[in-house]
Amino acid sequence: MATRSMAIHIDEGRIRRDLTVRKAGKIGMILEPLFAYFFLWAPIIVLVVFSFNDSRSVATWRGFTLRWYGNILSGAVGAEARFSTELMLSALGTSLVVALIATLIATVIGTAVSMSLVRGNYPGKSLVDGLLLLPVVIPEITQAVSLLLFFSAIFDFVGTTTGVRLSPGIGTVIIGHVVFNISYVAIVVRARLADMNPHLEEAASDLGANPWRTFWRVTFPLILPGIISGALLAFTLSLDDFVVTFFNSGPGTTTLPVYVYGLIKLSVSPEINALSTLMLLASTVLIGISMALQGRNAGRG
C-alpha cells in the first residue's frame, strides 16, 4: 500500500494508452445502448409500418393503406386472410372477462397476504414468503401442464363419482391466472407497505381505532396506489398470458393471445400486423396510466 502511493513517476505512454482506452470505452458506452434501443424497437417499427403497407408482402413497401385495419374492424373476411372480426371480438371479450375476474380475486388475496407478511409475526412466515415466490420462479410451462393434469384428474374423479361431466373452460383459465397474479400483486403491494410509515397506524390505534378501522381509514388509502399498480400489472399479465391459457382453456374458450397464435400458425397475414399494432397501442395506454400513477406516488411520497 505504502510503496504504491510512493511511486509517483509518470509513464506518459501508459497514460496516453489509458486515455485512448477510456475514450473508446466512452464511445462504446454510447453506441452500445443505442444499438440495444435499435434492437428493441426495430421489430416493433417494422410491424407497425407494414401494417399500413398496400401489399401482403412484408418485404417491400408498396404504398399506404388502411385496408388491413378495415378488414379487422368491418367483418369483411378475405378468404385468404382467414380472419373473422366476430371471432376476434369474442376472443377479446373473453380476454377482458378473464383478466378482470382474475385481477379482482388476485388483488384481494395478494393484498391480504402482503399485510400478513409485512405486519404479521407468526411461525412459518418465511414459508409463506417462499411459497409466494414459487409461481414467479418456476417456468410457466410447468405451471401450465401441472394445472392441466390437475384439472383432468379432478374432472375424472367428479365424473366417475357423481356423473357430472366438467370440462376446462373460462373457470380453469381464471384459476390459473390468479395463481401467478397473487405473487405479482403481493410483490408490488408489499413494497408499498414496507415504505409506509408505521407510526400512522400506531397513532390510529392509540386514538382508539380497531384494526379493521385502522386498515380502512389509514393503511388502505396510503397503500392504494400500490394496490392499483399491482392490479394493473396483474391485469396486463393476465391479458397477455398465452401458455397457461393455451393448456387450460379447452376447445370452447379462446382468449385474444390464443386467437392470435392460431392466426400466426395459419399464415402470415397483414391483418395480424394491424391487430398487433392495435394491441401495442392498448399496452402503451395501460403502461402510460400505470406510470402516471407511480409518478404521482413518487411526487407525494
Added chain:
Amino acid sequence: MALSFDLSSSGGYSSRERRRGFSLAIPALIWLVLFFILPVAIVFVVSFLTRGQRGALILPLTLEHYERILGPVFRPVLFDSLWIAFLTTIICLVLGYPLAFFISTRKSKQMQNVALFLVILPFWTNFLVRTYAWQIILGTEGTINGLLTGLGLISEPLALINTDFAVLLGLVYGFLPFMVLPIFASVERFEFRLVEAAYDLGANDLRTFLRVVLPLTLPGVIAGCILVFIPAIGSFITPDLLGGTQGIMIGNLITGQFRGSGNWPLGSAASIVMMIVVILGLVVYSRIGRRTS
C-alpha cells in the same frame, strides 16, 4: 438498518393481532397449495406412472420416462435448451449491462424516465406479437431478405428463420428487459463517488470496474441472469414460431406430450427435470447472493 427494521415491525397492531396476521395469509395459502403445489405434486407422481392403452395412466411405477428424457433421443434437446438458455443469458447480460448504466447516468430525471420507458414499452407488448415481429423480419420472404435482395446483395434468400440463431435472437429480444431492470435498480443505488475514490487510490479503469463497480452491482446482475435464464429454459412460443423443426427446445417437447395423443408421463418427467435444473440454478444463486452480501 436495524432501526428501520424495528420501526417496520412495530405497527399499530398489538402482538396478538400481529400473530393473527396469519389469517390474512390463509386465502393465498389455500389458492397456492390447491392450484400450484398440488398440481406440481401430481406431475411428479404421473412422471413415474406407466402409460397404458389410449394414454391411460396406470401402475406399476417406472423410471422409464426419466431414462428416455436422459437417453439418446431427448438428451440432445435437453442439452440444446440449456445451451441456448445459457447463451441467451450471456448475450442479454452483455447487451443489458451497459444499457442499464446508460439509463441511470442520464442527467435529468426526465431523460432517465424516457430512457427507461423505451426499454419497458416493448416489454409490455404481447410476447406473441413480439415474437411474430421477428417471424416477418427473418422470414424467407421477410423484411431482411427483401431488403438485401432489393439492394442486390443476395440473389437467393438467406435461411434466417427456422434456425437456432432465430430462436436465440427471439429469446434475447423477449427477455432483455428482464436483465436491464434489476441491473438498473442496483446501478441506481450505486454511489459513483466510489469510482473517484478508487481512482484517487490509484486503481485504473479495469481494476475500478472489477473491484468496485461490478461487485456492487452484482446483485442486480445475478437477479437479471436468473430472470432471463428461467423463462428462456422453459420457453415454448419462441422456438415454436422461430425455430421450426430445427430449433426444438424442451418446452416444445413438453408441449408435444400434452397435446393430442401425447405421452403424459413422458411430458411430466421432462417438466420435473426442467424444474430440477431451475431449482439447482436458484440454489447456486442464493449461495452466491449470500456470499456477496
